[in-house]
Amino acid sequence: MKLFCLLTLFFTLTIQAQFQINGIVNDSKNKPLPFATITTSDNNNTITDVDGKFVLHSLTNIPSFTVSYVGFTTKTITVLNNKKFYSVLLSEKTDNLKEVVIANENPALAILRKVIANKNNNNPQKKLNNFEYKTYNKLIVTANPDSIDGRIDSSAAYKDFNKKEINIDSSDYKFKEIITKQHLFQTEKVSQYQFANNKLKETILGSKMAGFKQPIYEIIAFNLQSISIYDTKYELFETKHESPISNNALADYSYKLLDTVAIKGRNTYMIYFKNKKRRSNRLEGVLYIDQENFAVAKAVMRIKGVLDISGIHEFEYVPSEKLWFQSNTTFKIVKGKNDEDIKILGGTIQFDADAEEDYEPRKKVASDFTYVLSESNNFDIHYNNNPSVKNPALYIEIKDDASKQPETFWNKYRKDSLDLKGQKTYQLLDSLSISKRIEKRLGSGRKIINGYFPIGPVDLDLKKIISYNNYEGFRLGIGGITNDRFSKGFRIEGYTAYGTKDGVVKYSLGGGALLDKNTNTWINGYYTDDIREIASTVFAVDKRVFKIYDPRPINISTFYHYTTWKTNLQTKIIPKTEAVLELSRNYVEPKFDYLFNLNGKLYSSYIMTTAMLSIVWAPFSDFMQTPTGRNESDKRFPRFTFQYTQSLPNVLGNDFTFGKIDFKTEYEKNYLNGQKTSLLLQGGYAMGDVPITHLYNTAPNNLTKETVIQRITFAGRNSFETMYFNEFFSSQYIMFQVKHGFDRIRLLRKVRPSLVLVTRMAWGNMDHPEQQVGPTYKTLNKGFFESGIELNKIYKGIGLGGFYRYGPNQLMRFEDNIAVKISYVLDLGL
Template structure:
């Protein structure tokens, strides 16, 4: 969700940049020199990128630039007023840099090994017990007007011999005119960072987004680059790469000693690194500046160059008292990279045009190719070993209630330099543009659509309720919704109605809730419902609502039970790292299939259940964000555990049965740096006492009882047993385990890049008191159930194909009956 909001802002808003010096450094043969050092007369420095290019902000008092590169003569050039582009050619020198040879091996590798060995004494989060500091961040999306042609192009077309039509394209001209006058998008943020007990917390004191009255919280939580340079994995734009100074990095990277330079008055080695894997065209590369004395990182430049050209720069200041380098400034930049494929993100909502047309000719560059994002953060008020207590330390980010309401005096106190005229115009013009074009409203609509709602005035229409299909109801047509903040922030009303074309019955639900505490998202809710539900299915009340354009598995389900009654619950995130639901319910249950429940000789065709239920999900490693509107999981991490306990209440509201149910789920996902992913799921349930089959367990079957493999082809479920027939097995206690491993996408053709996933599922279970269930014939899982298969997803337009095979004690006699072929569909958001 946060990536959607971030990319929406980046690629749909038109933006602008400041005037700055830029250019390229080459050798005498016009070959670019990557990572050449450029220093101004005021001793400010930068380096060229892998293409020898640089963009450098300088003060008006700077008079010259000095460019140095290992093996080349240092060159100083004078700066000329009004000149913004410099092409600098260096001459090669005969005498190379005199390196200090530490051993017979590559000197750069020797230095890197010392950096790795000294990480514990150089990493502030390892060496220091606690620290705190503040940062001012400014982010703009912009384009350099000097790079844009800005001509008005014309093209001729003839519909007939007598009439000539001239098509005028003025997009580049208009774009250049805009970026020459104003920034088109920018944000500012002031944060306080606190570290203690091995946890780092960010508190957002102030935030300001041009064109938006309310901050976009997902964007504030978006991780552009790693905060620490010493983590084992380095992160750029929410993609993790092996850190070039991680323990195993020497086996993954090549290193080269480029130069020796001075950083903050201390001598440092300048070491270039690059991923060894030749097939990793977008691998991490860059330059590390290593302090000669303590082998700490004094500066770092990290870059990946692919579809997007992304770079992150970390600058540090040295604290003599603690003998440690502490991060002072960071810079993050994204520009469009070189790529021959069209890149579509969010289902085509955001698109990069490839550099090659269908006729394999290089396409003409347009204004959008020069657009880039630049984020700069400056740290100040650094304090170490202060022993200041951290409030709500379980939170990763906390956004103060008044963060979006800070006066201009607040920003003037924290800005490193005053806003220039363009930046001032950006706020004024984008605010009016946002109102005119309803940008904030449109973004809000997009956020709700992703969650399955469409806002219509004070009501959010529930898109999941409009149409669906199953074998019992036929087409289920309906309408539903929930009130939004336009009606009230403190209470909500919700409901739905639906009609089944096959069973001819109307279903409905009405309810509402009252907000008890906004900071912990605590709500008290009540509902009355008359509807149907799949028998023996497991529903965890704390599971997140998942919106799908279609939900394939219910299509084939034919056994349901009707439930009519009320429920009241409390939802809360009061306990850190958890979400919980405590619920009391009373329902009239009627199985809609041939079934009777035998309890002590009495046969029940319908019954009443009054139950109390506690459901809780615990995500100990996830990061949570506290906003003025509540607490959200900003970064989902694994493992995560879900526990649910249900207890019937004897003699309460005419309850018929006494029973208990315990349900448990553990989930784990591991994403590898080579873009592979392994997922593990362990799920179990135990029902004790007198429980009808409607409330036992079926372990999610998803196979039709048909004669041939072709007749059984259906859509695959997410975690269902694809070879298990509906109503084939029932259990009063069960254990299910699933392992999935997905490989990086395979390039078969230019536009065909499927992803291969290997799947294995297994389940064990038993049925207590089978004599109580009269009617359906079923088997038990005492001997276990096993299936494996492979999925080839996203073959074409999100559609894929999978095949599964059933084996083990419950294997069927006919070979073909153990095979299931399934169609898969993945809505590719490009995330």
Template structure:
């Protein structure tokens, strides 16, 4: 949604009575020293970050501070002449360094082993049966104006004897001027957290987003870092890493004891950890402060450095009565790392330009190089053993109905950090911009367009119905849509009308539904349809088809059947983490190709089907949010499971056949921080009874019967068998598996950056009584079908090329007949 949210950018300037910052380096090599200890005269303890930088803010004057690092001489720094930035260089103590390093590594491993062994004792979610607390969170996107070099504000025009002449670089000047006055984007949130029965639920009491009176639920619920430091998988910016205190952590991390420090008056070990893998994007590094008495985590700093530089800090308070460290503060920050490609995330809320303009020259720094996201959460009003029962525990997040309409007094009560003039101007400026540019309307419009609808008054036009093409209908032109909430929130009408230029026949559908449960988004409806459908295609009714300007695979299909059906249905999300549709259907079927079904000594060229069907999608690992307008999947996790069961209803309404169908699908996706992605798909179907070919399985072929490879070049599909010919195989039971791995885009030339995807597919199946199906010549999948290939997508302006090879028992005699070359096209709408 990049173009919809270009106004979501912004800065953080912390103001206090006293602030110092600087960088710690090694004297000999001038390299930055990460996690050096800094202790001020007034008792503040801090450390340098991964880049050796540090910042200390204090309400009391700081006159001097110490900097220490294991293996180096401790240094005292006096603050003179109002100096606020310090370039500190530590001298290595070579006499003791080697023995110290060995000793601290051994000691660190021992401490970590004890910490792991006592995890359940020190984990609040294990030690306490239930608890509750509130949080105040503020998220900003900004750029510190002090860090932006003045050099980007001007450009040298010419040099003369009289001097150097400059002109203002207006774009960068405006950016710096903007962040001097306000942040680029800002949200606030107050939540009530409850833990019971091993579940943590968030109820949002108040939410506020600059520029939008109705905040975007997806951003409000965005989970940037794990709540618990004790989880075996630690999550940082939607990527899970093996925790440095997981049971098997010592195989993934190296540990080093840096120092012993005081945290909240208790002595703690300061342990540095770093993943053993060479790639920085494959693991975490950071600091754990381990209580010397109970071996609990008293503070933690987690960081990854790759395409993005991401850090998360966890601070705790020691509860003496419980001998427990409980979270009090979380901090999360993202800045740009080293990357060649442009990066955007949070729907385009943050955008970072690539480092390279071409293969040979570095580009000039842009404003996006200075932009960062910072989120701070303050935890307060902690209560233990509350014995509160969670309401609707299947929802990870719930939003109170009046959460977006809180008075300013509400925010004044809960704000836990400094809310300065820049914060105030962020709201007023972005709210004004939003009204002037009708941002709220554009956001809602964009969300509907992404889902394939264009709002026109009280009617949302379905963009998928406007235009398509297939070999049977030719160009299919149509118009359709659904009424929206402007007409009614509790009633809807939907339908479409279409015409095929090749078959010369009009098709259409009309239906109506009423909402009977707002909380579960339950609808009861009825519809009438007269249309055509591909034979033997597998369709899961519950699945929402993604919006595409075009769908490439149907272009090649020529075998369809006509169905005239009356349908009543009930759709609901009542079952936790599940969407389902329950349906009764009566259809008159007419194959539009030469086909006869022989059953019980009777030949059928058309037939009647009356069926009951339930289609269900279960997402057990995803997190869901209950909003005032319905339910939203806020964090999609895999695997997901889709089930569908269809049963014919005896002789009800002249039903001709008795049969049952069981369909199943599961999907898994793994996204990596470096931009790569692995996708797995398993799908199976089993049909029992007397079923004509039109309602069996074809396992989604996508190859046409032409003599040469060039003649067979068409557009590739998403999950289709590219080397399998249409109507080549049919089954009443089958199973298929697909593996895909997408690599980062590869820069071949300045504007040629293809996305490489490796694909492998396989399928097995069989067909009982193939002699019943007359009119088509086909085979069965009892020996299996195998193909593998590569996709080079988005080679130029969205256009790509794919190539697949067919092998195994069903390989064809001619080598060239086993090869399929297809075009691919990815249309970037900027959303």
């Protein structure tokens, strides 16, 4: 069943409330009014959610309540005995939301200026030296059964005049029956937050996830909304927005003073804000500003676009500190207006596209009523108590026993006891998970995504089974690595392969031992006999990228053979980094017409003994410590990779003295509307006596053929599509790539390609060209430039791209500057 998330603002209910009123506020066209203010005669107040609904609680009887909304006439409703639901219609004012101007200035702007000026005095992370508190969080995927029709629809199909076939559609009925008894998904966690030395750390003391004995750490660590309302960039569902109270906010937002209301016995201004930019995912909401100290006493943040996303921050006033400190947060998601299927939370939840205008609107299905709700309640708060924070560089730490906490632990921390529906959710999903082996299948799916297929104690390497290149022909092989069923502290890995064209067997064998689980520190050793593309750049810390096929090597014909003994140390001991320190001895033999000239001596093969340090640094990412090791919980950009290689003279027969510095910087930004921007800056500098096998070719991917049609091949990942193989070599180079992918566009009903614009450029130089004997090549002193358009996923994942080469290295014939490429994007649905 496809899950849709319906996003609503939802307030935490107090267990002491004895009187409750439910209702909905609409305009004269019967459209819901979000953020409408509901105020009782005793100054108890709330606001409507994104669907215009509200729930009002009181310890005493409620004789009446007032409904107000900016731009609409205020209405007072008398509460009747035995009536619990009220549908309120507000009429729009004729002045059409004219600004109230005092002394030639919008009063809301004057208030916001004071809010911004007093931020440091009101921000707990600025005013307090340190603090700590605990939080209970509950996240559910569920639906309101009352909103589902639950009828069994029937349709008739006539085969002939005498026979009648009846098709029964009972999906809504079945869904309502399920959702009445249980939620679709549920997870709970108890965390301790500690702030000291300008860093905030979360330690998860307990975690519980329906259907899983071992929780999915990515969901536990998922950042739905900013913890602090005072962050310069406010984050809502992994998208950062300029905060409405940032220093530059007045230029980006418009504000309206709606009302003055009392919160926790203190008077506040109620101010509506909205980003001025005309885009679908702009931030809007309501701020409640303390009239005395201009602190935020409550905040409602909302994005309405392809997804409707809302977050509420509630605060308690602390007289001893003269500070509003956050007490509760609520987060919800609902499907917005979208023309394309949207997947969130790693594909766990999907929003089906709306029907296109040319076709009849689709019938609502049961999953249209599903939504995600996350609520957090803070307690046990201490101020300036100098908490002891271990490993402060970690954003999240999950205790080893967090998933093993008994029911007495949860009963201690839950604000309300788990209701029958919540209890049923755990029972039914745990039972379903066991019967369907969901946890085991999920573990296997994770490995398959990374290119491994588990078979008992061994994970089979899917990348080693088959590939093709112009030198080996079809490369057939088998490989794998032992998994936790073999040992958690030791591993053995290897592969063997055979080329049908060169007729040579290649292989590798190695193993490793775990030195420290917390920092994922391993010591490894390998022996390898294989081939590699000449002048290619490999970063030792790069994450493994698995594809069913690797398109670029198909047309490569120039390789070198190498046999290597190496040992390395892999570790994440340095905060926000992953590093590899390696020592290796390599015997290298070029498999093409080539000699290296060193002081008059010609080498057709050589020995290279090297030390290498490779490190990737992600300063803006958040990392979590789990019972299985340290992981990057929130991957953010930019990220930087640095690698230094140095030959070791007179060690184990080393022939050459040289050093190499390689680096790259990556940036990516994903948008909720399906667009994506990515930047790549990469370069390298080789010093000393370096043969062409270990220089730079800047990833060419074009065949030396006469016509454009003959040169059609598969596109690479970050390769120069109009640069011919072995056309350029460099001892120093720098390249820059920018890509922007748009949301899928409709050409025909079933033809909806993804449009991507690409531009690449590179510059380079070759020191001591006289040392490279044999190949004919050019240098990149004047630069290389290409731009193109990709239409990916035109049909069944297959797409086309066109690229054009221009600038100083443009070729004489126009058609030689054009490259047409085939792309293939495999959507695994995850």
